[in-house]
Amino acid sequence: MIEKKQAVFLDRDGVINEVLTKKVKFVNKPSDLYLLDGVAESIKMLNESGFLVFVVTNQGGIGLGYMTEEMLKTIHTDLKNKLAKQGAKIDDISYCSHKPNSDCPCRKPKAYMLQKLAATHNVDLSRSIMVGDREPDILAGKEAGCQTVLVHSRSTYSYGADVVFQDLKNALPWILEHKNH
Template sequence: MNKGMFLDRDGVINEVLSHRVKFVNRPSDFHLLNGVGEAIKLFNNMGFNVFVVTNQGGIGLRFMREEALADIHNKMKADLAAFGAVIDDIAYCPHKPHVDCPCRKPKPQMILDLAEKHNVDLDQSYMAGDREPDIAAGKKAGTKTVLIGGREQDKVDADMDFPDLFSFADWLKKRS
């Protein structure tokens, strides 16, 4: 079985609610956070399948279309490729916030579906996110959980926390 690194997108991989961008609704809004390309390359080198699991309620709210999301994800992959980093697969929930769908985090369905599709052992895997729904989804799926950024550190019961994705990747590399 494979081990998986499940990553939330906004706030973990790219800027959101920053001085430069509020929400990512088109490719020009997408900016990698510092160290993310290097972090994902480290995960690749450690043998993790790397996945993005992201709530994209802007589709359901009609702020963007699925075609625009595909363009954003293509830009993300291209930006990461400059570091030799690879995303193995992407799952997203297009539904509006507060809709009781099975795929929207904090529900674990996106993680479970990717794990089944890619033969991933969830006990050997991690879910890294910057908010409580990410951590809750990871726990429900059976992964170890990592809070990135500390924005919600006092409110979230993650297994561990790091200021950014590279700090987590570097720590994990030193442990292996």
């Protein structure tokens, strides 16, 4: 029997890259993509520890007409290239392109994107971790059966996350403690 793998699921905006900052409001083209401090190094350490690393992101800007699906794919290619230049790798990306409040089956807080990636990549969700900066991320992780980490929150609420850290870099030691070799 093939042993199931562990994964870290990362929300994109606010966990990997800047959003709602002085530099950028939303990421609708590659030039809007600014990695947060320590993200590439953190993802590289997750890679080296044996975690699969996935991005699960709601991208309602497509459904709302702010960008095309092709532009999103270009943004994600740029993201992977920026990370690769620093030795970090994203194993796969899943996104929901539907409008907010459209009640589609894939949009977080539903767990579909995590479940689909887990099935595709032979991942044990109960041994995996969802990292996000908003309530829908934490709820999706909980629904999927993952442990959850809230980072970079503009809120005083934890949304039921297992732990709260300032950013991915500060969450890294806790995440690495949960790696089962």
